Amino acid sequence: MSFDCVVIGGGAAGMMAAIQCKKNNMQTVIVEHTAKLGTKILKTGNGKCNFSNTFMDKEMYQNNNADYAMNIINRFNVDDTIYFFEDLSVYKKERNGYLYPRSEMAASVALALTGKIQELDIPVYFETGVKRIDRAADEYVLRLEGAKTNTIKTKTVILACGSAASPSSGSDGSGYKLVKKLGIKVVKPLPALTALESDKKNMKLAAGVRAFGNVKIMAAGREISQDTGEIQFTDYGISGIPVFQVSRFAVRALDSGMKVEAYVDVAADIKENELVSMIKDAVATRKHQSVSESLSGIFNKKLVMMICKDIGIEGNSSASCVNDDICQKLARQMKSLCYNITGYKGNDYAQVCQGGVDVSELNGNLESVNNPGIFFAGEITDIDGRCGGYNLQWAWSSGAVAAAAAYEYCNG
Ligand SMILES: Cc1cc2nc3c(=O)[nH]c(=O)nc-3n(C[C@H](O)[C@H](O)[C@H](O)COP(=O)(O)OP(=O)(O)OC[C@H]3O[C@@H](n4cnc5c(N)ncnc54)[C@H](O)[C@@H]3O)c2cc1C
Known part of the structure; x- marks a missing residue:
């Protein structure tokens, strides 16, 4: 089986990436190692999902990679995010700049995303992980494990496996192992927002x-x-x-x-x-x-x-x-x-992790410099924001930008 893009991880960043890829007519699949998509979204904002913030500044991203984060966010910004969700009939409610869905239900955000994935007919391989990613000529070969054990080929991969924070939602740090196997540096992940x-x-x-x-x-x-x-x-x-x-x-x-x-x-x-x-x-x-x-x-x-x-x-x-x-x-x-x-x-309590994929290993399109066609989105990267919607905004922006870059890679 051959795809244009395999998205590993069906959280906020992965779902955004898969939707944007499919909107560009890319043959896309999500590989998700739990039985559900978007579990962490349900926990956000005390169940209300603070999905972004109208005040956006590089100070909101707390490490030396804030400039890198802002370059990505400026390419799919807060207005783009609001428009994206309005298009899914999720309307915003604003409180002091903090953005929530009007319903004040995090589930409404997750449901809108999973509904779009169904509508676009994006296949999801649930309870399936990725054992290996190997380069073969101008594509990648992924060996799956779990419910699906076949081998799939793809032109591009978007790694959106989250971090090690809140492992009960599926982001158990296993994504870092895949990253290291690709020879990409990972800055030691540690709890943040704890x-x-x-x-x-x-x-x-x-x-x-x-x-x-x-x-x-x-x-x-x-x-x-x-x-x-x-x-x-x-x-x-x-x-x-x-x-x-x-x-x-x-x-x-x-x-x-x-x-x-x-x-x-x-x-x-x-x-x-x-x-x-x-x-x-x-x-x-x-x-x-x-x-x-x-x-x-x-x-x-x-x-x-x-x-x-x-x-x-x-x-x-x-x-x-x-x-x-x-x-x-x-x-x-x-x-x-x-x-x-x-x-x-620790990670059971923390909302996000600091550390993750070292952005000095990436070009400005969230793509591995040494593994062309491999992209990253969301919390797996060494970007962490303050409380206030900044981590989800990073997930939406990086998911959308990685998808656009994957499209360019396939069609450039
Ligand atoms: C309690 C809590 C409250 C929060 N509140 C807010 C808030 O209000 N506003 C805000 O901006 N941020 C908030 N955050 C942070 C925000 O939820 C995360 O930053 C964001 O969800 C990260 O999205 P992601 O897609 O990168 O990762 P995740 O949402 O963690 O998704 C990763 C997905 O990948 C899957 N996966 C992991 N490893 C593999 C693998 N090896 N193979 C296949 N699949 C894999 C996981 O099962 C998961 O589905 C909160 C976090 C928590 C825990």
Whole structure:
């Protein structure tokens, strides 16, 4: 059996790539090693699928490959993505630039894509993997394993196997093995957009609190990243969107053996001297209550309990005992809670991986320089974006651009 393009992996990037190939009349097949297409899409955006963002800037892609990412995204951009989905009757809902389907159901995005694949009559080899990819004259020979065990020939291959993040959705890191067999370098994949673990004393006292604040990551004493938003305090460390945003830097630093600390400022919107005045006023006004009660109009009580313990007083003690020195210490601690970072939540928890196919091995068309006709799309590449729709946008853009380049390769 002979194809123009074999797409390996039926996630966001692979489905986009296969649809674009078939629209160009290329004989296309999807090889998917699970029994379903688009499983990860169902998990996105808390089940609502934040599929893109109207604010697009290279700062949204967090490593040195941001320019490479933007060159691809500019060729199939946010407007192209909106138009593509409108054409499938998936209309957008925008919230502060974040784009969701109007239905606010991730399943509606997956269903629209699988519907188009059916309509275009694109065959899908489910529960089938690829054992080997060999070059033979001007085509590739793929040996399949699993439900299909035959050998197929193709002019081009688009590898869209995802990463190692969220292995229950099928992206189990097996794509990297195929890439390495082709002699292509893979930058060590590590979790990104994940929570950070700590051995901070007293942290369990604040478990369950969500508070607006700033988180700053220090590695070997140097600031490497910071972000602001709703921080979640947990019994193992810290989580929430701002922690996700900075986590890739903390994870990479930990992996290279550095000492990593997170400094959390839960009063990021006010200066320390203003905070001291607020605390002094509160403990004076409510001196008949406990410290944590008296400050509960400023901070969550559980957070105050932890902070009191950190500075060596009991949150249940009387506010009347809090002198100016203690007010100062409380304010300082609230503005600079130190979490010694000892680890991070792994691939089962992480939303994406950093690392993957080294883009220095690719030309500007997502094609392997040393394996002409082999293209890459989606998270398998060493591109990772911030939370906010940037990873799915990368999947749509790279899928569409890889497909267009595969068409050029076949017809150029
Ligand atoms: C909980 C969660 C929430 C998220 N929320 C958002 C969000 O709101 N917005 C956003 O932009 N991003 C979000 N992301 C990230 C986004 O989902 C991914 O970046 C995107 O889905 C990657 O698409 P992909 O096609 O590259 O990979 P995947 O979607 O992982 O698809 C890869 C496919 O390839 C298949 N496969 C893997 N290996 C092989 C193999 N060897 N042979 C055959 N098939 C194989 C897999 O089974 C899978 O179907 C979220 C991720 C998670 C886990």
